[in-house]
Amino acid sequence: MFKPTYVFDKVGEITPEFLHKKQIKGLLLDLDNTLTTHNNPVPPQSSLDWLDKMRAAGIKLMIVSNNHAPRVTPFAEQLGLDFVSEGKKPLTFGYTRAIKRLGLEKRNVAAVGDQIFTDVLGSNLKGIRSIFVFPIEPETSLPFRFKRAIEKAFLPKKPEGAKQ
Template identity: 45%
Template sequence: MLITPEYLFSSVSAITPAFLKEKGVDALVLDVDDTLTAHGSQQLDAEVEQWLGRMRAAGVKLMIVSNNTKKRVSPFAARLGLPFVSMACKPLTFGLAAARRRFGVPRARMAIVGDQLFTDRLAASFFGIPALVVSPRGGPARKDIQFKRRLEQPFLRRYYQKGGKLL
């Protein structure tokens, strides 16, 4: 299904190098807002920082691909030492295609990590890569995000009805 998650994780830190190896993934495209940090924040939780360290130590290639502006993404990516693509236009695949070229890997070796079904999951479906959907980080969402979260509920229910588990 285009929008129903393939994999649903409690947070980015629940994604392990062993899981990625099992799935043949060695390059991750990372969303920023509500995935790595709270929406609009430039702060990184210690848990996420440690997770990034584990991914790097395992040799996983990492790149931020965000729909947000360069002004928002650039300082965040620089602090993490990660390359980035801003204004990615997810669910369109321009940003994912740019990341794949920069990674130098085939699609079969990459996945996206994000919190939204109508952007991250749908972009992954269109591009033909797995989506590792995470529960959103941070505090209360903006009104537009709250609206999207309500629209996501039937797809999340379908995930669980099909036997999916929170990883």
């Protein structure tokens, strides 16, 4: 349940070619520390470029975040993406809504995120493939540091050639 299907160093390393090979037609994207740093209101250029590449390849995209709508809405609007806020991951309600809105079969969908106990566990419970990406930057708050310390036992190794 805690093991991701695939592991990448960062979201930008996921390629349309990889997704097509795995018959993945849609991605459910976590927001904080996956597409941008935690609580950053501005999407980095690297995420914008990656999203453009995915769209050009016909990959459907949607944000599924545990964060509240006031955080997710302006970010998603800048990206031109639909979203589910307050996804309550690892519960599967947010993933269920997002998959339905994408109009895809769950066998053709994967979830991308940086947390084992929310993103990976939630997508595995839903029965969709999970793509773990290492966090963009370490969180500094005590609750996040505590959760990351517990996650360490379940963390996959960084992909070969990935920046440490």
